[in-house]
Amino acid sequence: MSFKSIIVAGGSGLRSGGKKQWRAFCGRPVLWWPVDAFVRAGSDDIVVVVPVDDMALAESIVGDLPHVRIVSGGATRALSVENGLKALEATAGPKDIVLIHDAARPLLTVELVNRLLEGLKTMRAAILALPVADSLKRIKDQVITDAPSRENLWHAQTPQAFRLADISHGFALWPADQEATDEAMMAAHAGIAVGIVEGDARLQKLTYPDDFAVLEALMSPPLSLRNMRVGQGFDVHRWGDGQSVWLCGIEISHDKTLIGHSDADAGLHALTDALMGAAGLGDIGEHFPPTDPQWKGAPSYIFLEHAARLIRERGGEIINVDVTLICEQPKIKPHRQAMQQRLAEILGVDVSRVSVKATTTEKLGFTGREEGLAAQAVCLIML
Structure with missing residues (x-):
């Protein structure tokens, strides 16, 4: 309502x-x-x-x-x-x-x-x-x-x-x-x-x-801790030809793009799964099946908004979220603040509750060979 x-x-x-x-x-x-x-x-x-x-x-x-x-x-x-x-x-x-x-x-x-x-x-x-x-x-x-x-x-x-x-x-x-x-x-x-x-x-x-x-x-913490729940999420997308990539709700100019059914924003997908998991709501694929054509090319902020709304409707609160992007390219640091602001906007929380980080795998594995990008997320909610 x-x-x-x-x-x-x-x-x-x-x-x-x-x-x-x-x-x-x-x-x-x-x-x-x-x-x-x-x-x-x-x-x-x-x-x-x-x-x-x-x-x-x-x-x-x-x-x-x-x-x-x-x-x-x-x-x-x-x-x-x-x-x-x-x-x-x-x-x-x-x-x-x-x-x-x-x-x-x-x-x-x-x-x-x-x-x-x-x-x-x-x-x-x-x-x-x-x-x-x-x-x-x-x-x-x-x-x-x-x-x-x-x-x-x-x-x-x-x-x-x-x-x-x-x-x-x-x-x-x-x-x-x-x-x-x-x-x-x-x-x-x-x-x-x-x-x-x-x-x-x-x-x-x-x-x-x-x-x-x-x-x-x-x-006091003893009262608050009774209903705190932790969730984690992980997502991977492979690189393909393109001119930009969507990460944590921000479009970044790049000589490649991530391939996926939606806009392939791995950061938002991992965070959506983390929130769904913390609330016991399944995963992103149950709510937005990749076999459903209506989600073809869809902006991934829709998925994250949906997860946040379900938590609020159950009387829950998002305490904080933390996203780590794992890739050699593009460089995340210049866009990190904008990503945090965008995540805070989508989730309806203060930006102080949002963290975005990036790391590499020292040229090892599929991310090190720049075959794809991975993202992991963890969240704490009160429900």
Whole structure:
């Protein structure tokens, strides 16, 4: 299911000791985590709303991630969301789905996004939320005056999901002299039924300084390592007459070309097999048989995109990939950075997660005799 997203990162963060969206969290700024989650979940337009003075900073942190746009926020959270909606309205349709998320909830996962999108199949709008478990107290002058029932009470979380026209209508009808606590409140005021999808306790909002330590503990290696999987791939193609060769998604001028049913990009084929293997999805030949004429001459990035999409659809995450090209010619080093950028684009990950290397076999074997080129790949995914 296609969707757009808005990440609100325009707050001052006074209770947390400063602008928390820029603070380090598990080795990266807080803002990076939810943006990366939306990228992996397949959002085709990600609008990140930040203070106007921080737009360059935001660009340096998430500007290289695919489908990301940076826009300036307003004086209040509601005005910041409204700026994000206006940015979407310029390119999106009224029935398009938009997910609105607080940057201060960094532990967003693809599984939670998919859960919310699944809810929209039967609901007009939906939010992630958790039932209230603690006893509630109403106080006055630090003395308890009442104990409201927690029955039917839920903690609202984000993302909150709407059709673009619905939430825009909610903003248009909301009284200017009142402050809404979230977008669901505006939608309900406009007569839009908002459903509940069960959220996750880890989607806690960073509000106070101690919250960073609590959430970072949930990201500790013992939790993360439980579902990590390694995959490896290997591919070979022979050389033939030609004027260029495709390697890791980049066309390189050369006096030979690789021969194969598709474009014979051995680097992409090896990496596709590695990802398929890590996810237990078979191999490239099962999904794109060389006997099928529709794949004759096809660009191999299609195969790699397919593997990455299958992993995302299962709630998985590509942690890193490493490709080694084995050949005497062409020289890979001048093209290595472009290859890494292209792989990151195809996979929808940050380029820091991608490595491309090259080696020779010291003139030994079929690659040393320049009869063909080989590629091997290894990957780590979380599933």
